[in-house]
Amino acid sequence: MRLSTYNIEWFANLFDDADGLRLDEGPSGRHGISRRTQADAIASVLRAINADGIVVVEAPNSGKRQNTLRALENFANWAGLRTRDVVMGFANDTQQEIAFLYDAAVLEAVHAPVSSPQAPRFDGSFEIDLDVDARADLVRFSKPPMELQITPRAGLPFRLIGAHLKSKAPHGARTPEDARAISITNRRKQLAQAVWLRARIEDHLQAGVPLVLMGDLNDGPGLDVYEALFGRSSVEIIMGAELVDPHARQLLRPNRQGLPTSARFYNHLDKRYFQALLDYAMVSPELMSFDPQWRIWHPFEDAGCYGTPDLCQALLAASDHFPVTLDLDLTRPSGG
Numbered sequence: 381m382r383l384s385t386y387n388i389e390w391f392a393n394l395f396d397d398a399d400g401l402r403l404d405e406g407p408s409g410r411h412g413i414s415r416r417t418q419a420d421a422i423a424s425v426l427r428a429i430n431a432d433g434i435v436v437v438e439a440p441n442s443g444k445r446q447n448t449l450r451a452l453e454n455f456a457n458w459a460g461l462r463t464r465d466v467v468m469g470f471a472n473d474t475q476q477e478i479a480f481l482y483d484a485a486v487l488e489a490v491h492a493p494v495s496s497p498q499a500p501r502f503d504g505s506f507e508i509d510l511d512v513d514a515r516a517d518l519v520r521f522s523k524p525p526m527e528l529q530i531t532p533r534a535g536l537p538f539r540l541i542g543a544h545l546k547s548k549a550p551h552g553a554r555t556p557e558d559a560r561a562i563s564i565t566n567r568r569k570q571l572a573q574a575v576w577l578r579a580r581i582e583d584h585l586q587a588g589v590p591l592v593l594m595g596d597l598n599d600g601p602g603l604d605v606y607e608a609l610f611g612r613s614s615v616e617i618i619m620g621a622e623l624v625d626p627h628a629r630q631l632l633r634p635n636r637q638g639l640p641t642s643a644r645f646y647n648h649l650d651k652r653y654f655q656a657l658l659d660y661a662m663v664s665p666e667l668m669s670f671d672p673q674w675r676i677w678h679p680f681e682d683a684g685c686y687g688t689p690d691l692c693q694a695l696l697a698a699s700d701h702f703p704v705t706l707d708l709d710l711t712r713p714s715g716g
Contacts, residue, residue, distance in 0.1 A: 381486065381532060381708050384431035385542070385594035385659055387643070387701035392441040392451075392475045394419050399440070399451040401458055411646070413697055421697035423459035428691050429677060429703050432486040433530070434463055435542040435594045437659075437701075439479035442471040448479050456481060467491055469526030469542070470503040478526045478542045478595070485533065489540075492529040499579035502527065506576040519572040522546060525595075527580075535710030538590035538667065543577060545597045545614055546570040570599060574614035584664065585622055591664040593623065596701065598658055615660065623662040626674055627704075631657060642676050643701045661706040669714050673707040 390409020396402055401419060408418040426434065440451035449466045456464040461481070467489045468479035482489050495501040502524035507516040526542040546569050574597075584591045599614040615628055627640045641655035663672055679685050679692040679702070686692060695702055 381433070381535065381710055382429070382431045382705055383433050383435070383540070383592060383594065383661065383708070384429055384703050384705045385435040385437065385596070385661055386425075386429075386703040387437035387544070387596045387659060387699060388422055389438060389699040389701065390476075391422070391436070391438050392446075394455075395440050395446065395451045397445045399446055399454055401454060410697065410699070417697055419455075419458075421694040422455075422699070423461070424691065424694035425677070425698050425703065426459065426461055426463070426481075428688075428694070429705055431463065431703075431705060433480060433482040433489065433540075434703075435526070435540075436479045436481055437476075437542070437544045437596045439468070439477040441475040442468075442477055443475075448477045452479055452481055465489070467528065469493065469528075470524040472521075472523050474522055476523065476544070478523060478544055480526065480528060480540070480542060487533060488531040490529045490531075491527070492539075493527045494580075494583070496580075496583050499576060499583055502576075502580075506572065508572045508575060517572070519569065519576065521573060521576075525577060525580075530592075532710050536590060536667075536670070538592060538710075539584055541577070541580070541591070541593045541595075543593065543595035543597065545573050545577075545595075545599065547598050570614050571617065574599075574617040578617050578620065581618065581620070581623065581664075588666065589664075590666040591623075592667065592706065593618065593662040594660065594704070594706070596659050619662055622665055624665075624668060624672070625660050625662040627657060627676065628660055628662070640676055641678065641681065642704055644696075645700055659701055659704045661704050663706070663708075667708060670708045670710055670712070671714050675705045675707075677703045677705065 393409040394415050403416045405414045408415045410418050440448050442448040448468050452466045462483045463481040465482050465484045493501050505518045505520050523544045528540040530540050531537045641657050642659040644655050679695040
């Protein structure tokens, strides 16, 4: 089975109020790229990765008129994808939903949120002291993680969590002082979300439930200067000692040269691109015996992508993030 996580930048901009695709030359959410070009690029990328299930981060909007499931079904049918069934978790008000596109011939996926004393449901609130003032703060997710029960047509069932943690970017800052204050506040909130998510992970680890966690965590060890204020990154909190993602583990090495990246952004001030590892696919110990294989479909760092010019161009046009895939042979544990 191949699973993927893919943050598709402003996917919602490709749909009208009735969830029909707008295949025209109007501007998409991607700078300098039309809606038709971005739609064609996304379709090409999804056909290339050929995943059985895809966590779509920044999925189309659900609101008074729009519906994420209908929009993704329309897109999958237009693009000729085999992943034509869709499930999602709790809708949010950011126009960036989290959803799961899947091939029903390969697996069944059901939204199955859970709650425990240490980890409430993700559409609720979580108590934590954010600023060490001995008073509990109530934290809420602007984008509640999606919790799925995945049942393959053949092989081991498992839980899947799709997440999109709060960005640390200082949006709205007008001065360097504003940027520092907003960055620290946002990191504090992001770390609280990570602690909440880690509590849910520990529920599954203690129960011996196989788990995959995928998504855009907007963080990584050593990613910015403010991490030293809090000791650990969100990724380290979530991953702990048990979950495995070899790309995340590489960030913890003393020698930080040649590190993998999954996103590429343009800095308008420097007029240069910068890259970061923000997208992850973590597995619990129970799944390590099923021959997990990871791949970041980076147009310049992955030899297969770089050697396929059409795919390389599609990856650059589709989004500022690149897909991460995880292959699992759930029918044949290597140690069994």
